[in-house]
Amino acid sequence: MAVGRSTARSAAGRTDAGRGGAGRGAAGRGAAGRGAAGSVQARIVAAAVGLFSEQGFDATSVQEIVERAEVTKGAMYHYYRSKDDLLYEIYHALISTQLTDLDRILAAGRPLPDAIRAIVVDLVETTAARLEETAVFARESHRLAGDRMAALRADRRRYHEAVRDLVVRGQKDGVFAASASAETVTLIVFGIVNQLPQWYRPDGEKSPRQLGDEIADFVLAGLAG
Amino acid sequence: MAVGRSTARSAAGRTDAGRGGAGRGAAGRGAAGRGAAGSVQARIVAAAVGLFSEQGFDATSVQEIVERAEVTKGAMYHYYRSKDDLLYEIYHALISTQLTDLDRILAAGRPLPDAIRAIVVDLVETTAARLEETAVFARESHRLAGDRMAALRADRRRYHEAVRDLVVRGQKDGVFAASASAETVTLIVFGIVNQLPQWYRPDGEKSPRQLGDEIADFVLAGLAG
Amino acid sequence: MAVGRSTARSAAGRTDAGRGGAGRGAAGRGAAGRGAAGSVQARIVAAAVGLFSEQGFDATSVQEIVERAEVTKGAMYHYYRSKDDLLYEIYHALISTQLTDLDRILAAGRPLPDAIRAIVVDLVETTAARLEETAVFARESHRLAGDRMAALRADRRRYHEAVRDLVVRGQKDGVFAASASAETVTLIVFGIVNQLPQWYRPDGEKSPRQLGDEIADFVLAGLAG
């Protein structure tokens, strides 16, 4: 759904509101006539996420994307200006969700260790729910360079600094040990999350919640020194 | 030097050994005639590592590699069968070094926490010394899939299992807490190392040794529970 | 106005006449709602002329035309069958005006040198007033080849032959020298006019009238031998 919202930015103006509601259950001839579900935009983004995560951005051709999405190339370029634009949508959707969660957790004003645990668990859970997006993001993060991506870089930095500040406060208050610098610990935490798609398997025995707790245990124990 | 050894493996059949000992003397001429230092092979691999780490494997053209290496395309294909072959060399050189170090550390038979620390510090140090190789490795690891890369996959798994076994033994002996599973902890450790190229800057204030100790502190504290 | 008349000819069947007289009043609404002046058709043709003259026909996309005209693509295809159709309108409007002027001049029955001067001055003046149209015409004249353009080719030939006949008569009467053939002189005159858009600048110091006289002086001196 967040995807739908964000794609509207590059689509010619038609938002989800214009589609989903009542009275228009058929969602257009095109969608109904295809095997795949969802709007044209959603199908394109889903196909792109899947392929980018499997093969990498450069190794994925636009041809492959439109074939998997069962859409013509022209249709794709009707909604997205370029292949890069598609990547932007993917990044944007992922970061937006996580930032919203972060703000909610910070607003709750819990004790530091609880806040850290909540953040780690949320990161692990949202990442587990969006393994492919995270894989793409981690692998192609150098593409955040252009002007287009400036807002996303800022979002990412805000998340990073929020976590680091929590660690700093904990070290000042004596709740956390200072053996490792707050910056290093923060980088470690994001490093762990970014690597998750490399090894976490959703069909494994551990639930995302369990894994999140396990990682939070480890991180908090490390912070306790 | 390790690079030199490994490239012989992939030379298209006309390896040094195949040419007979006599021709050896001429090898230096090409290198001396160019502005850059090192043998032709070394220059090619160095150029490839640099470009792969900056732009990714797919985004790097053979043309770019030979231009940076100041070598003709024909020359490159004289030494390497393909662009993939170049990637193999890079992986091989990195894994070989780290496995050799691992064996040395294990052979020393130190107490478990010391061994873990030694491994983490060594990984951080060798990674800091080969940031680009590690960046390539982490990013393009899915390319280990083919037959060609089977040996490398096995090496990597051996390293992984050695570390996990140390953790398991520590948990059995009660030296380490069991709150996080040995497998998860191991994956976390390699995750941290693989992410290092994303944020470690060699010109920063921390030496690799310091950083290695800091990370080892964190990991051991996490293991201590 | 000439444009307005001619476009009716190419409208896809739903011309004003076809719609019935009643609907006429609404025609102004669209124009008033936009920033640009003029009817939708006039805006489209003006945009096309400008772009074709700046970039050439092939280098101009329909998208660019409708953007400059502040019109949707669908609207454009409502009025014009194709991009070629637009070119036809431009040619048609230009040639019609000039042929009308020619007939007026010929009908006046002045002495030969005066008639030649009047024609040259008129050509220079109407060309200066429609520099862009002339630029398009001169550059894309090979597109007059198709069936569609047959009438325009005939018009052009009539103009050419009228001028040549004047020269022939002058040479027979001894008013003009015969050093250069009448055909060559005629081609030279049209060549000069067709090239005008390449160098005549409306904001320069010479008025079209002055320039026309200067060129007529030159041509008549050449004819005088």
Add this chain to the structure above:
Amino acid sequence: MAVGRSTARSAAGRTDAGRGGAGRGAAGRGAAGRGAAGSVQARIVAAAVGLFSEQGFDATSVQEIVERAEVTKGAMYHYYRSKDDLLYEIYHALISTQLTDLDRILAAGRPLPDAIRAIVVDLVETTAARLEETAVFARESHRLAGDRMAALRADRRRYHEAVRDLVVRGQKDGVFAASASAETVTLIVFGIVNQLPQWYRPDGEKSPRQLGDEIADFVLAGLAG
């Protein structure tokens, strides 16, 4: 031949000297195996000139060029960086020849009317010999805009100014009348030449020399006032 020389600029280094001479009569397997004559570069340029003059630069696809040249697309891009590069070569070859001729004529130091006649005749003759190149040049001259073309713009301006200066001197000396400005006359002369490809037919009854003299007669008569 001039074409061959100029293309060497963008070819990888192999000049005509490396081909044409003795001992290599076969001119390479590729050339001998094809129906068309000449080196790969010459065939490509010839095909491009022909198509550009027939259809225009934009209307001509690279595919068409390589098909007519009986060359693969890759081969074309081996020798020319882009389609624009091809245009540059065509312009360059044409302008170079004409400038060389101009310098020879100016160096002869003949009386003004004779010099003007020599220039006009030479322009008409070289243009008649390179009708297609001139057609392309006249039609696509707006492409001289980019940085790449700066040298060509300068050459063209030099030619223009040389002719204008001759006219100015003639007017000062009283050899030529001043009814039309020197600048206008110069523009007229080049206008006539640029338009030549539109109507001159090499299979017609007039030889280039005859036509050149006829045009020179007309121009000199115009100048005499």
Add this chain to the structure above:
DNA sequence: AATGAATGAGTATTCATTCAT
């Protein structure tokens, strides 16, 4: 040991146009 010409399949993107609404 090394060159550079040549290949041909593949790339992302743009195009004029159609059509249901």
Add this chain to the structure above:
DNA sequence: GATGAATGAATACTCATTCAT
């Protein structure tokens, strides 16, 4: 009268690789 989604063929250009020399 006008919209905008959708098409599919065409575009210029790049690629890793081969091969005769």
